Amino acid sequence: MTACAIETTAEDDDRDPGAAWPAxxxxxxxxxxxxxxxxxxxALYVERWTLDGPEPYAVPLPLDQPEERGTQLLPLADGRVLVARRVDGxxxxxxxxxxxxxATGELRLGSVEAPGSEHLVLLPPSPDGICAYAMCVGPDTTTLWLVAGGAFGPxxxxxxxxRCTGGVWLDRTGRxxxxxxxxxxxxxxxxxVDLERGGEVTPLLQITEDSDDRLLLADPDSGLLLIRSDAPGHDRLGxxxxxxxxxxRFPECLRLDDAAVTPFAVQPGQVLMPxxxxxxxxxxxxxxxxxGVWQPSSRxxxxxxxxxxxxxGAGLWTAEGVLRLPYATDGVPCGLAGLEMPPEPEPEPEPATVVEEPRVCRPVPLQQAPLTDRGPAR
Known part of the structure; x- marks a missing residue:
């Protein structure tokens, strides 16, 4: 499984049309x-799936009252499910x-206020499997909260x-x-954002000075980044x-005239082999x-x-290259289908758009973060 970007809400005017995390x-x-x-x-309720056994199975976690459709969920590595509910607007x-x-047990953790035009969204599951984070997005400031895994509630x-959107983990520790x-x-x-240094901010992507440069997925093992940017002249996957x-690079094969293409999972375990x-x-x-399945080396x-x-929009790769896709039908309410990466045909030359500017900033090397010679944390 790889870190990925969250799906932002409809009220967010900065939302990414290619956000990858299915709500x-x-x-x-x-x-x-x-x-x-x-x-x-x-009549909605929380359902937890177990995926790492011989066969997937689902456990319903209903309460006395049904859940609202806008309820946000985040599973933890110990099998509990974090539930975020909006109350009183x-x-x-x-x-x-x-x-x-x-029955279903419920441990109440506390609450966070999001007044006025602010809204709160859960971030993707932390790599440590224990902590859960949310961000409260306001017009000019974004506040990050640890909402599970702390000692005293949120x-x-x-x-x-x-104003921040997205959310991609860059390492295996959740820092x-x-x-x-x-x-x-x-x-x-x-x-x-370095969570161990009070939210110290480091520039990560700047393909050109005026382009919108978003990070959709990151794989810490290989260093592969999936990016959406309008630096080539319009929004492209790179x-x-x-x-x-x-x-x-912005491969032509990732462009489809009549369809939207959104990455949602990267094969793990390919150390230094992006x-x-x-x-x-x-x-x-x-x-x-x-x-769609693709490799950067492919044409x-x-x-x-x-x-x-x-x-x-949901799924995960195994290190061996099998894509596991969850599905639910009347006959199979909890299923996982496996797809393998098809063999690569004989390569054919394919142009790829490369945006190079004198001011191009490469992604910040993770081993150099936090960097020196920066201003105070913001």
């Missing part, structure tokens, strides 16, 4: 558990749900100047977080390597959604049919 199905960083809202109509409450025999851990930040009316730029001197990483992509068109993107009932 309806969330998988832990280690791929062991997942959670979603199940049920029909207004401004207060966000947090609870941990877990099975207790035939704790404010950082305040970042600007370095990438956010897509807009300052005032300026362009969107991905920045790295890839780069954390700390590399090479520019970001070009060999398999990448899973969600393809959305008028006729439905299906799956083509293979397009594959998704299993019936696929929870679109």
């Amino acid at each position: 309806g199905f969330t998988i832990t960083a280690n791929g062991a558990y997942a959670a979603r809202l199940a049920g029909a109509g207004d 401004r207060r966000n409450t947090f609870s941990l749900l877990y099975p207790t025999g035939p 704790e404010r851990v950082a305040e970042v100047k600007g 370095m977080l990438a956010l897509d930040r807009r300052l005032g009316d300026g362009p969107v730029k991905a920045v790295a 890839w780069g390597v954390l700390g590399s001197l090479l520019p970001v 070009e060999s990483c398999a990448v899973a992509l969600r393809i959305d068109a008028a006729g439905g959604s299906w799956v 083509r993107m293979a397009q594959l049919a998704a299993p019936q009932g696929w929870l679109a």
